Amino acid sequence: MELEGRAKGLLFNYLRDYLIADSGEQSWELALHSLTPTDQETLQGFILAGGWYPVRVWNRMIDFQMEKSKDPAAAMTKFCTYLGDRELNSLVKMMLKLGWPEFLLKRTGFLWNRYFDQGVFTAEELSTRQWRLRLTAPASETISVARLTCGSGPAPWLERGLHLSGTPSGRVEHTKCRWDGGPHCEFIAHW
Numbered sequence: 001m002e003l004e005g006r007a008k009g010l011l012f013n014y015l016r017d018y019l020i021a022d023s024g025e026q027s028w029e030l031a032l033h034s035l036t037p038t039d040q041e042t043l044q045g046f047i048l049a050g051g052w053y054p055v056r057v058w059n060r061m062i063d064f065q066m067e068k069s070k071d072p073a074a075a076m077t078k079f080c081t082y083l084g085d086r087e088l089n090s091l092v093k094m095m096l097k098l099g100w101p102e103f104l105l106k107r108t109g110f111l112w113n114r115y116f117d118q119g120v121f122t123a124e125e126l127s128t129r130q131w132r133l134r135l136t137a138p139a140s141e142t143i144s145v146a147r148l149t150c151g152s153g154p155a156p157w158l159e160r161g162l163h164l165s166g167t168p169s170g171r172v173e174h175t176k177c178r179w180d181g182g183p184h185c186e187f188i189a190h191w
C-alpha cells in the first residue's frame with residue numbers, strides 16, 4: 001500500500017473557524033461537500049485537534065476553497081497569516097517574547113511536524129539575518145502538501161512568526177519548489 005501522509009486535526013479546526021468567520025457557516029459545509037463521501041465521513045462531527053487525518057483531504061479542501069478566489073495564492077497567504085497569528089502567538093509566546101527570530105527558525109522542523117507527519121524542514125543560517133529553510137518531501141498529494149499549501153503556507157506562517165517575535169521587517173520567500181521539479185522546497189528568511 002502506498003504511504004499516506006497525514007495532517008493534524010487542529011489545521012482543519014483553524015480552517016473551519018476561518019471560513020465561518022470569513023464567509024459564514026455554510027462555507028465550511030461546502031468545503032466538506034467537495035470531498036468524496038468516504039473523506040467527508042472522516043471529518044464528520046468533532047475533529048480532534050491532536051488527531052491525524054489524511055493529507056489528501058487537506059489538499060483537496062484547500063484547493064476547493066482557495067481556487068474559488070481569483071487569486072488562490074493570495075487567498076492562501078491570507079489564511080496562513082491568520083494561522084501563524086493564532087498558532088505561533090499561543091504556542092510559542094514565551095520564546096517569541098525573547099525577540100530572537102533565530103529561535104523560531106531553528107524550530108521550524110519541529111513546528112512543521114506538529115502539522116504534517118511527512119516532510120523534513122531544516123533551517124540553516126546563511127549570514128547575519130538571513131536563513132535558508134528547506135522542505136524535503138515527495139511531490140505527492142497523498143503523502144505531502146500540494147502546491148498551494150507549499151507555495152503560500154510556510155512562508156506567510158513563518159513571516160507572521162517573525163513579526164510576532166518583534167521583527168516587523170521579517171520576510172520569508174518561497175524561492176524553489178518541489179512542484180516545479182526541484183528536489184526540495186527552499187525558503188529564504190531575512191530581516
Ligand SMILES: [Zn+2]
Nearest residue numbers: 150177178185
Ligand atoms: Zn514548494
